C-alpha cells in the first residue's frame with residue numbers, strides 16, 4: 001500500500017489498508033475540511049492526474065522544489081546548499097523521482113525540516129531517499145502524521161549546518177520556525193519563513209496569521225515573540241512558503257515597520273476611515 005495523502009493539506013499518513021477517518025491537521029481550527037468531506041489521494045494518483053516535480057534555482061545555493069500544478073496548500077521546498085551538506089525546508093506534498101534525482105545531483109540531504117506542521121508534506125519520503133534526519137521542534141513533533149524513527153526534536157535554536165540555523169518563533173504554531181541562512185542574498189542573509197512570517201503580494205510588506213484560510217489574526221504577544229526570535233540575526237531577504245511573493249531586500253526594516261502597523265490594527269489604534 002502507498003502512503004495516504006490528505007487532498008487538502010497534503011500531509012502523509014502511514015500505508016495502512018484504508019485511510020484514517022479524518023485528517024488531524026485539517027480538523028484543527030487553523031485548517032479546513034471541504035464541505036464535501038475529507039478526501040484522500042496517493043502519489044500515484046497525483047502523478048496520473050498530471051502533477052510533476054518542479055525544480056528551479058531560486059538564487060545561487062538555493063534550490064526550489066515544488067509540484068506543477070501545485071498540490072493542496074502548494075508550498076515549494078527550499079534546499080539550502082552548503083559545503084557540509086544540504087538542508088531541505090518545507091517539503092511539498094507531492095514528490096517524484098525527477099525531483100529526487102535533482103537533489104541527488106547536488107549531493108543529497110543531511111536533514112529535512114519545515115516551518116510548521118502544515119508543510120510537513122513529504123518529509124518522510126525525502127528522509128528515506130537520502131537517509132536524512134527529520135528535524136522537528138519538540139513543541140510540534142506530535143503533529144507529524146506519518147511517524148518515523150529518523151525524527152530528532154529540537155527547541156529554541158539549532159545550527160543544523162555552518163551558517164544555517166533553525167529559530168523557533170512560535171505564533172502560527174508553538175513550534176513555528178524560520179531558517180536563517182547567513183550566506184544567502186549574496187551574504188546579506190536570508191530568512192526562510194514559511195507561514196511564520198507572511199510576505200504580502202506587493203513584496204513590500206509582511207504580515208502574520210494564526211489561521212490563513214479562516215482569517216484569524218495572530219495575537220500581539222505572539223507577534224512580539226516572532227520579532228524577538230529573529231532580531232539577533234542579520235538578514236535582508238525573506239522567502240515565504242511559495243515561489244512568490246518574496247521580500248527581496250530591506251527585510252529587516254520592513255519586518256519592524258509592518259509589525260508595528262499590524263499591532264496598531266490589533267489594538268484598534270489604526271485610523272480606518
Ligand SMILES: [Zn+2]
Nearest residue numbers: 006009023026
Ligand atoms: Zn489534511
Ligand SMILES: [Zn+2]
Nearest residue numbers: 116118172195
Ligand atoms: Zn500554515
